[in-house]
Each structure stands twice: as C-alpha cells, then as structure tokens.
Amino acid sequence: MKPNNQTTTSKLIPIILRYFTISVFLFLPLLLLLFSLQTTPSSTTTTTTTPGIRIRPGYASYESYIQKQLNKTLNPKLRHIWTTRDWDRKIRVFSTFFSHLKNSSFLTNSSKALCIGARVGQEVEALIRVGVRDSIGIDLVSCPPLVIHGDFHHQPFPDNTFDFEFTNVFDHALYPEKFVGEIERTLKPGGVCVLHVAISTRSDKYSANDLMGVDPLVKLFRGSQLIRVKKVDGFGLDTELIFRKRKLG
Structure with a gap:
C-alpha cells in the first residue's frame, strides 16, 4: 500500500x-x-573613562573622525600656508623651544625623536637644525622626507623605540587613553614626552576632545612621572607638560 x-x-x-x-x-x-x-554609534566615540577630558560629540564612527581630520590635513590652502608663510616662523619658534629642552637635559643630539601629528614637519626640521638628526614625524598624510604616514592611536613603531616624543595635537585624539598608551609603549624607559595642550583656551573645530586640567593627563600617563608644568604660548596652546617614562624595575 x-x-x-x-x-x-x-x-x-x-x-x-x-x-x-x-x-x-x-x-x-x-x-x-x-x-x-x-x-x-559606538559609545566609545562620545565618552572617555578619564574624568576631566570631554570627548566632543558628532562622530558616528572612527572613519568619520579620520575623515574630519583629513579635511584639515589635506586642505590645500592650509598646506600652502604651512609650507610657505608659516614654515620659517614655526621652525624658529620650535628651534628655540627644543634648544631650551637640550639645555635642561631633556633632549640630546643622540636622542631618537618623534613628533606626533607633525603635518608638514616644521617640528622635525627644527629638531634636525638644533642637532637632533635622528628625528621623524607621523601624521595621517605623509610629507617626505620629514613625516611618514601614521595614526597616533596606533603608532607604526616597535616598543621602546624613542628617547623623546613631542606633540601638540593631544586635543585631536578621539581616544586619549590610546593616544597616551602608544606614547608610553614606544618611549624607551627613561624617555621623555613633551606635550603642548590647551587648558585655559578652547582649541579649534577639528579638536576631538577638551582637556579640563592637568590632573586628567597625569592619570593617563600611568607609566610615567610628571616632571614639569609651565605656561607657554604655543600657537594657540597654553600649557606645557613634560613626562618621563619610568625605568624598568
């Protein structure tokens, strides 16, 4: 059947x-x-775990943040100003600044140095002119021979590479913890990091965070000791902080 x-x-x-x-x-x-x-949107694009640092809203993704930074870095008018009218002036200012750091033994001719967010490389050129020849910069857009391509949230260097790192773009960091973590990772034990930041003044529209004081930065530099804080006039930035990475043991 x-x-x-x-x-x-x-x-x-x-x-x-x-x-x-x-x-x-x-x-x-x-x-x-x-x-x-x-x-x-990822909550990490609008918050930070460090009190005293406010992440600016408006970034739906990391790609949108990068694109906004590139809008400034690739702006043809700005790049023309940086490489012409501003070139010699900024090199003179940075050369004086780096010379003072050499006099205070934070920097030597034998230092291996990195400038973070160097754009067209005035800071790097200034370091070379004061005798620190082993110097390089990183930015989202390379500018050979002074600046190579690199994201400061993920530095393209091995651990313990540099004796000295300088940056005046902390306010552009979407992830301040990663920004500082990469500095401490790539600094040699005993190495020095110098930051120029805006505390009393509001930074530009391309900034990704607002820093409310010195203490939040000190908390981020967990593996380093704060050596010096002073007021400066650094192209719109008002405070200089110097950290030294603690030596092993």
Whole structure:
C-alpha cells in the first residue's frame, strides 16, 4: 500500500514548524545584538573613562573622525600656508623651544625623536637644525622626507623605540587613553614626552576632545612621572607638560 502524500506532508509541517520556532528563539538574541551594533554609534566615540577630558560629540564612527581630520590635513590652502608663510616662523619658534629642552637635559643630539601629528614637519626640521638628526614625524598624510604616514592611536613603531616624543595635537585624539598608551609603549624607559595642550583656551573645530586640567593627563600617563608644568604660548596652546617614562624595575 503506497503512503498517502498528503498525509505525509501534513505530518512533516508541524515538525518543520517546531524546528523553525526553536531555531528562531536560539538565534534571536544574536540577531538583536548584531542589529544594535549596526544601528547604534559606538559609545566609545562620545565618552572617555578619564574624568576631566570631554570627548566632543558628532562622530558616528572612527572613519568619520579620520575623515574630519583629513579635511584639515589635506586642505590645500592650509598646506600652502604651512609650507610657505608659516614654515620659517614655526621652525624658529620650535628651534628655540627644543634648544631650551637640550639645555635642561631633556633632549640630546643622540636622542631618537618623534613628533606626533607633525603635518608638514616644521617640528622635525627644527629638531634636525638644533642637532637632533635622528628625528621623524607621523601624521595621517605623509610629507617626505620629514613625516611618514601614521595614526597616533596606533603608532607604526616597535616598543621602546624613542628617547623623546613631542606633540601638540593631544586635543585631536578621539581616544586619549590610546593616544597616551602608544606614547608610553614606544618611549624607551627613561624617555621623555613633551606635550603642548590647551587648558585655559578652547582649541579649534577639528579638536576631538577638551582637556579640563592637568590632573586628567597625569592619570593617563600611568607609566610615567610628571616632571614639569609651565605656561607657554604655543600657537594657540597654553600649557606645557613634560613626562618621563619610568625605568624598568
């Protein structure tokens, strides 16, 4: 006797529906998680774990943050100013500044130095002119031979590479903890980091964070000791901080 196809089908349908229902319940939490990740901007783009540092809103993704920074770095009018009218003036100011650091033994001719966020490389050229020839800069756009391509949230260098690092772009860091973590990672034990930051004044529209005081930076530099704080007039930045990475042991 041949089986009735209609009867067989009617028996299979409840079984299929039962397995389908079970699979939906099993995978529903995963589907909801994936949906939320796709539709909700990452909270890390608008918050920071360090009190006293406010991350500016408006970045839906890391890519949108990078694009905004590139809008400034690649601006043809700005790049023309940086390489012409501002070139000699900034080199003179930075040369004086680095010479004072040499006199205070924070920097020597044999130092291996890095300038973070160097754009067209005035800081690097100034270091070379005062005798620190093993110097290089990183920025989102390379400017050979002084500046190579690099993201300061993920420096393209091995651990313990530099004796000296300088930056005046802390306010451009979307992730201040990563920014400082990369500095401490690439500094040699005993190495020095010098930062120029804006505390009393508001930085420009391309800034990603606002720093409310010195203490938040001190908390970020967990592996370093604060050596000096003083007021400066650094192209719109008002405070200089010098940290020395603690030696092993």
